[in-house]
Amino acid sequence: MIEVRDVRKTFTVRSGRLRRRRTMVRAVDGVSFTVREGEFVGYLGSNGAGKSTTIKMLTGILTPTSGSVRVAGLDPARRRTALARRIGVVFGQRTTLWWDLPLRDSLTLIRHLYRVDPVEHRRRLEELTELLDLGPFLGTPVRQLSLGQRMRGDLAAALLHAPPLLVLDEPTIGLDVVSKATVRGFLERLNAEHGTTILLTTHDLGDIERLCRRVMIIDRGRLAYDGDLERLRTSVAADRMLVVDLARPAPPVQLDGIGVERVDGPRQWLRVPRGMNAAAVVAALARRYEIADIALREPDIEEVVTRLYRTSGAFGAE
Amino acid sequence: MRTYGLLAWTWLRAAAQYPASMLLLGLATAMVAALDLAGIALLFAHTPRIAGFTAEEVLFLYGTSAMSFAIADTLLGGTERLGEHVRRGTLDTMLVRPVSPLIQIAAEEFTPRRMAKLLPPAAVLAVVLPRLPVEWTPGRIAMVPVMLVSGVVIFAAIWVLTASVQFVVIEVHPATKSITYGGAFLTQYPMTLYAREFVRGMTFVIPLAFVNWQPGLYVLDRPDPLGLPEALRLASPAVAVLLSAVAATAWRAGLRHYRSTGS
Numbered sequence: 097m098i099e100v101r102d103v104r105k106t107f108t109v110r111s112g113r114l115r116r117r118r119t120m121v122r123a124v125d126g127v128s129f130t131v132r133e134g135e136f137v138g139y140l141g142s143n144g145a146g147k148s149t150t151i152k153m154l155t156g157i158l159t160p161t162s163g164s165v166r167v168a169g170l171d172p173a174r175r176r177t178a179l180a181r182r183i184g185v186v187f188g189q190r191t192t193l194w195w196d197l198p199l200r201d202s203l204t205l206i207r208h209l210y211r212v213d214p215v216e217h218r219r220r221l222e223e224l225t226e227l228l229d230l231g232p233f234l235g236t237p238v239r240q241l242s243l244g245q246r247m248r249g250d251l252a253a254a255l256l257h258a259p260p261l262l263v264l265d266e267p268t269i270g271l272d273v274v275s276k277a278t279v280r281g282f283l284e285r286l287n288a289e290h291g292t293t294i295l296l297t298t299h300d301l302g303d304i305e306r307l308c309r310r311v312m313i314i315d316r317g318r319l320a321y322d323g324d325l326e327r328l329r330t331s332v333a334a335d336r337m338l339v340v341d342l343a344r345p346a347p348p349v350q351l352d353g354i355g356v357e358r359v360d361g362p363r364q365w366l367r368v369p370r371g372m373n374a375a376a377v378v379a380a381l382a383r384r385y386e387i388a389d390i391a392l393r394e395p396d397i398e399e400v401v402t403r404l405y406r407t408s409g410a411f412g413a414e
Numbered sequence: 415m416r417t418y419g420l421l422a423w424t425w426l427r428a429a430a431q432y433p434a435s436m437l438l439l440g441l442a443t444a445m446v447a448a449l450d451l452a453g454i455a456l457l458f459a460h461t462p463r464i465a466g467f468t469a470e471e472v473l474f475l476y477g478t479s480a481m482s483f484a485i486a487d488t489l490l491g492g493t494e495r496l497g498e499h500v501r502r503g504t505l506d507t508m509l510v511r512p513v514s515p516l517i518q519i520a521a522e523e524f525t526p527r528r529m530a531k532l533l534p535p536a537a538v539l540a541v542v543l544p545r546l547p548v549e550w551t552p553g554r555i556a557m558v559p560v561m562l563v564s565g566v567v568i569f570a571a572i573w574v575l576t577a578s579v580q581f582v583v584i585e586v587h588p589a590t591k592s593i594t595y596g597g598a599f600l601t602q603y604p605m606t607l608y609a610r611e612f613v614r615g616m617t618f619v620i621p622l623a624f625v626n627w628q629p630g631l632y633v634l635d636r637p638d639p640l641g642l643p644e645a646l647r648l649a650s651p652a653v654a655v656l657l658s659a660v661a662a663t664a665w666r667a668g669l670r671h672y673r674s675t676g677s
């Protein structure tokens with residue numbers, strides 16, 4: 097469905113008012129991957145890692161500086177319009193709907209743009225309205241929709257022409273728990289029941305854990321990890337961190353299977369590997385030390401990415 | 415084209431939700447457009463001829479130019495906003511749809527207000543055409559619609575060209591506006607009013623002379639005051655096609671330059 101070979105995108109940025117300096121930003125720096133039909137792939141990376149730039153090259157918005165891209169059998173930069181009929185695209189950061197038109201009119205415009213047959217359109221609109229619960233705000237101008245409503249409208253707009261591939265750039269950004277759950281549930285069904293291939297970027301590890309079997313992590317324009325979510329979870333980087341405040345400063349605690357990551361006065365950071373019972377660790381600690389406070393931290397995605405990058409030799413991008 | 419119609423229609427319907435404001439804005443636009451006409455009237459209050467042309471003849475030049483411009487503006491005026499879309503990165507969303515972004519932008523916020531500009535030149539042409547002191551040979555009769563269509567295409571191509579520039583030089587908008595609107599204004603008067611070199615520029619560089627001046631000379635059966643070859647009078651359609659090709663190339667090059675925005 098998607099085939100990317102050694103793709104690069106370099107932006108020239110002019111900076112400085114008086115002396116115009118030109119710097120090259122390598123937004124995407126030699127990325128290769130393949131996404132097969134029916135896959136649900138999560139695309140992760142810290143801010144500025146190059147996720148959106150990759151997506152824009154996949155959808156034909158940007159022309160790659162070098163390398164080759166094929167999406168649904170087409171070269172996106174050359175056959176952008178033809179490709180648009182075969183893919184759905186959603187940008188969480190900006191709407192594809194028309195600000196001043198009611199959602200229903202926006203969707204009608206989309207029907208004209210994609211030349212969807214009216215009967216087919218009505219059928220799909222009904223289905224999407226039900227799945228995404230659009231009913232209550234179909235008649236509302238887009239500008240008056242809440243972020244979560246707008247997002248659902250955007251999803252419907254991207255799917256009215258029944259594309260076999262859906263590309264999403266941060267679809268859950270800024271959504272509350274309920275909206276997130278609706279969107280996730282919808283995407284899950286779309287993938288499972290319609291076999292739609294989905295590529296999704298996000299900063300929300302929850303999205304990934306719920307939805308994706310495969311993740312790709314990009315860091316500073318390079319692929320740092322591409323593979324199974326399970327393997328990522330069990331990797332070093334996905335260990336949880338136990339932050340313990342002892343009653344008084346002490347040398348690093350000694351517990352079987354637990355490494356001490358950092359010591360700062362009475363506070364110590366203990367690395368608890370996945371699969372080890374955190375409660376048992378706390379109990380063992382409490383038997384030997386006087387503990388003032390304790391907190392268990394799940395690794396956030398930024399941390400996973402930085403760690404991966406540091407140890408990327410060990411993982412190696414396929 | 416069909417898609418353009420459908421898009422424009424949807425925008426029209428949206429605008430029609432506020433009929434009063436639509437009517438008022440339309441009226442205001444028509445009045446502003448008629449101001450050009452007042453300028454011409456003022457000139458002829460002092461003299462029976464300007465640059466050797468009678469009032470009917472100048473009004474004919476005005477009518478054809480303003481008509482072509484109004485049609486081009488109605489169809490493509492929306493492209494003025496391209497710069498904004500480029501700067502804000504909102505062009506992204508148009509690029510993922512299966513229709514040229516040019517059509518999408520052009521049709522964007524299509525309002526009947528744009529069409530109000532058609533009224534003054536249409537009225538002028540209706541009055542002036544039967545009064546022109548020329549012998550209406552089939553060639554001359556045919557030339558009027560041909561020059562109008564060529565004019566529309568030339569203006570439209572200039573719109574697209576200036577829009578393409580906005581891909582590269584995002585801040586240039588006021589200058590491009592002066593080319594399009596300035597061009598519309600200049601062609602309302604006989605070219606003999608202007609300096610020779612300037613007219614040459616308008617003939618061979620930015621071919622505004624082919625909107626109404628050269629074909630107008632044919633219709634009015636006048637020799638070219640600058641002594642340019644007679645063949646140029648019939649060249650408007652060819653110029654229009656050529657300029658369209660240039661504009662299309664520039665547009666494609668501009669799109670390749672588009673770099674979106676971060677985030």
Ligand SMILES: Nc1ncnc2c1ncn2[C@@H]1O[C@H](COP(=O)(O)OP(=O)(O)OP(=O)(O)O)[C@@H](O)[C@H]1O
Binds near residue numbers: 108
């Ligand atoms: N239009 C542009 N012009 C110049 N530089 C750009 C442009 N778009 C992106 N960049 C740069 O390219 C790099 C990658 O940006 P990109 O938007 O792909 O990151 P991202 O992974 O999507 O980040 P985020 O998580 O913040 O959305 C950044 O350093 C950014 O500054």
Ligand SMILES: [Mg+2]
Binds near residue numbers: 147148149265677
């Ligand atoms: Mg991004």
